[in-house]
Amino acid sequence: MPTAAAEELTDHLRSCDSCRRKFEILRDVGPALRSQKARLRPLARISRRELNSRFRSLEPRGPGARFRLFGAIGASLGVILFGILLFRNPNSADTLRGSVNTLPGPALPEGPLEEAPRLFFWTHVPRGDSYRFELIDDELQSLETATSLKPWILLPESVQRRLRPGRTYLWTVEVIGDDNLKIGEIRRFFELR
16 A cells, blocks of 8 residues: 555544544454464365256256246346445445545645635535534644534634644545435645645
């Protein structure tokens, strides 16, 4: 994994409790599987005759067998199509797979800045009902958390005064949809000079 991607992943794990918990669980899976490897026995070998007899038993017999085969294929295609449609729905994808769309588009402030920003804005998401904003410093301390119905937020002056030169800040916006489900996320970094 490239260094930049590893750093971005590490930063995300520091800021996202849900992903950090999942990572900690997955980190223990590898050693557990390796410890079970010695207990596993190789599969028994199947003779060619036994394999052929098993395949022959699956061959269709009688006049209705052909229609059962087409029915089975049709049912399989229906299940696959349903799965594809289910996972294309962003709300279902969030609840079933735990994935979140990282949303493209302009979102400012970003990059090196001379002054502490007060206005934060991002691209409007049509299916988004509200936006959860959070500003985090480079010590992973949350400086401001707010909810907005519009794709922008004004930082309170008291928080703006706490932003210091030479520090890097992360701001995130979670896009919340109809059923109070997170349907997307925007993340940007900025550094005060």
